[in-house]
């Protein structure tokens with residue numbers, strides 16, 4: 001681990017420059033390394049890059065970039081989505097997926113936005129900031145309201161959504177459904 005990474009782990013988000021960077025086929029080792037540190041599937045957040053070789057990761061990136069440029073269903077079923085990396089200064093610390101529209105399946109599980117922070121950076125406020133920045137991107141693509149579906153036992157994620165103006169509209173045994181008006185997000 002680099003020295004700067006260690007100091008970042010101990011730094012609160014208000015002390016660093018946080019920004020989103022759209023996934024690109026040109027992304028490299030910093031993103032690859034971060035994705036290897038994040039589980040393949042955690043609370044429904046899927047990280048398909050975990051376990052890939054670097055070469056396969058580059059192929060995956062290119063496919064993801066292409067997918068985000070689609071305007072209708074990909075392969076007849078997949079809603080196009082854009083992935084954003086959260087950078088704290090020069091280090092990637094998490095990522096978010098923004099789905100461009102909902103299907104019936106996504107209305108039930110998945111919603112518009114999924115997000116994750118690399119385990120070593122959790123509990124410092126990065127999750128809340130990541131969602132705030134993703135809501136700004138949602139507004140830019142015309143989504144006035146976004147749905148986030150969260151496992152009932154995922155308290156950290158529910159706190160992230162509620163801190164960003166989320167309103168719980170439904171609860172089932174499995175999931176909590178939270179809607180957020182993107183226009184209420186502070187820039």
Ligand SMILES: CC(C)(COP(=O)(O)OP(=O)(O)OC[C@H]1O[C@@H](n2cnc3c(N)ncnc32)[C@H](O)[C@@H]1OP(=O)(O)O)[C@@H](O)C(=O)NCCC(=O)NCCS
Pocket residue numbers: 042043044045114115116117118121122123124125126127128129149150151154155156157159160163
């Ligand atoms: C959910 C997640 C993004 C939160 O990121 P984070 O950077 O730790 O979040 P924050 O530091 O902004 O903390 C948000 C709140 O959750 C609380 N929190 C953090 N980890 C927690 C935990 N394990 N249990 C309970 N609360 C927790 C924080 O104390 C904070 O609460 P507060 O508002 O009372 O201060 C992160 O835990 C993660 O990546 N989880 C795995 C993937 C995932 O579950 N994604 C969401 C799918 S819907």
